[in-house]
Amino acid sequence: MKNVALQEKVNNFMAGLIARNPNEPEFHQAAREVIESIMPYIDENPIYQDEKILERITEPERIVIFRVPWIDDKGNIQVNRGYRIEMNSAIGPYKGGLRFHPTVNLSILKFLAFEQVFKNSLTSLPMGGGKGGSDFDPKGKSDKEVMRFCQSFMTELYRHIGPDTDVPAGDIGVGGREIGYLFGQYKRIVNEFTGVLTGKGLKWGGSLIRPEATGYGNVYFAQEMLKTRGESFKDKIVAVSGSGNVAQYTVEKVNELGGKVVTLSDSDGFIYDPKGIDNEKLKFVMWLKNEKRGRIKEYAEKYGCDYFPAERPWGIKCDIALPSATQNEINGEEARTLVRNGCFCVSEGANMPSTPEAVDVFLNAKILYGPGKAANAGGVATSGLEMSQNSLRLSWTREEVDQRLHQIMINIHETCRKYGTKEDGFINYVDGANIGGFVKVADAMIAQGVV
Template identity: 65%
Template sequence: MKATEVLADLQRRFPNEPEYLQAVEEVITTIEDEYNKHPEFERYNLIERLCIPDRIFSFRVSWVDDKGKVQNNMGYRIQHNNAIGPYKGGIRFHSSVNQSILKFLAFEQTFKNSLTTLAMGGGKGGSDFSPRGKSDMEVMRFCQAFIAELWRHIGPDTDVPAGDIGVGGREVGYMYGMYKKMAREFTGTFTGKGLEFGGSLIRPEATGYGNVYFLLNMLATRGIDIKDKVVAISGSGNVATYTAKKLLELGAKVITMSDSDGCIYVPEGITKEQLDYIFKLKNEYRGRIREFAEEFGCEYVEGGRPWGYKCDIAMPSATQNELDGDDARTLLANGVIAVSEGANMPSTPDAIKEFLNAKILYAPGKAANAGGVSVSGLEMAQNSQKLSWSSEEVDEKLKGIMKNIHEQCQKYGKEEDGFTNYVKGANVAGFMKVARAMMAQGII
């Protein structure tokens, strides 16, 4: 297999899907050597089968707004690969959603889920509907219309959706309620559900906590303590806020958070009380991060991003391609020692190249942010057994999973000079499990 030839063919077939092609290129260029050690993979054309989704559903979603006007959005579900378990991946509601973005997310999810060691395949879905500025009733009507089309394609042993950008507990609840009505069953078809109807403790915290746990494993390889380290975080949703919460508990100093409008900078570090305000601002009032700056008088940069401030650790936790090559060079010039991704593919290829060339600790999202889907897998296990584990039990299992993912990355990513290339390690480890399962199951 030659990665350049595979990529050229995919570019010819899918020319208008840049995010998808970017994700594929990052994986196949790092697994090429390992793939070619197994000639049986090439005989079965495994790489092409793994790059192209099993199936794609796209549909119109018509719903009625509060003024009685009919609105129309597009809905999608990408079922990428189920070699090791039912399709599993979030649903994203955001105006930027298109088929390319969801194909990249589903592709990444396949390897991320493989790394967790849990029985989950990869999938992703969403819509170009944005909950921002919509009433609860409008969000409910949209979610119900979305699931009225999607419900027949999902199920506890078929495809298990969850939340993502724009989809939190409110949206999951509305979608699960409609699914339950249409399918006439009460099963663990969604994860991220409310605790009252099958949700798992620690699920909202899981992606942020898991990212910090992976970071701690990386830092330990160089004998570095997280205490008193200065951390720049992007985003202010679940991933970013719970990342900040865990960092504060461990004695680190968080100096930035952001949203799509701008960035705050608190040089002395965000306090626990200030973080509580951000939680309330985002979860109860669905406000904007500039309101924090107005409340506490800190620096706010309209349209700004956190990567120009001096820090020890950067944790991009907002969205794809939010940190580019110039940002990476600025971070390195300012002495950053580690980057751990809470979002999916937040660093551009140019940025990743800079981090790897500098040989800093760099954790790609498919490894570092796998905590969310890991606890989703634990939620599925609890649902199937009709059990509910304590937060301590779930947190311990999460720590164990993130440690295991780190060990897999080291196994496949260790280079001759002792440096661990976590990008290569995560890609090869995730790929090999899926590849072996596909080979065992024949050409289907």
């Protein structure tokens, strides 16, 4: 009976949220997933209901939408739309990436900003949650075009951000090149060299391990999950999706721990290399994707392995799956295939890569399932460490940053275990991450009054 009453509370709350935020399916999906996890906890702790924390935490503190005009190489004027969602600053300045991709819209950015609040809370660093970006597509654009776009974007964004207000970073479509152009324009306008962006170059305020952080962190988190069942990466077959920054460093760390990665993908299809993507082959992938900006198909041509156009790698037999591409890349059917093929651990390098149906499949099968807000928090954790180094005017060594990152991922796993362990001993990492992240932010909001 209690479950029925709780489900009714969830449904009533979601009906209100959807009415207030129509046509935002990604945001609805992210909100429902969190609220279903935390509703039993809220039911047992009525102060959160009295203080209307759910209503407040799902409403962004501020949304900035602006026009971004720029001139292409042919001298034509182009117009894109820029966004910054400042979701929650209860535990620190807004913190979260900028995404440049044609699919970017308000719903996707609100989902990412909402997730970011809980993810940042889990790191235990003082960071609120935000997200931003534009529907601009850097693919196929010259460096000069990207620079002109970034300068125009920052000419509006600069007035909303600052090292103690809102600290953006990179995300899909925003790498070192874009962060450089954005930072240069901010510095020019404000005339200050500050830690206003993270993901900066090493020579101008960046942190060691930042490029590696999301991939490394996800593998560290998966390693902690595996330990709970007396397992490790050694000699395991691993399927990885994506071939960008997160996927590349995921492969590097899995190789270091003795696993064998057999897949990588991009938006055109995936490669299957049963011999394993060793460090030599990984160097080629890094050159192909980071410098040539080519397609993963070229890997198959070079190394003579199978390439599957317009498909995703989840039909390949593996022990461990590390989705590192984009949201909703594993559907229910693919999740069933993974479980059927003997996959016993899924840890998310991307944000919300599993559909709600896929998550249900993993939880019902009682495999190890690490949701993105916990498993891929290494990226933002190291951004937080970059902010610390900027404030202190210091640079830590590679080993020091890696050590701190590893410890943060161990702590996040411990938080998930504390809040997610069920009566039968099964650890529901979804509940653990959502409740663990929620409690810290909610308590801070209550302490700061109705603001």
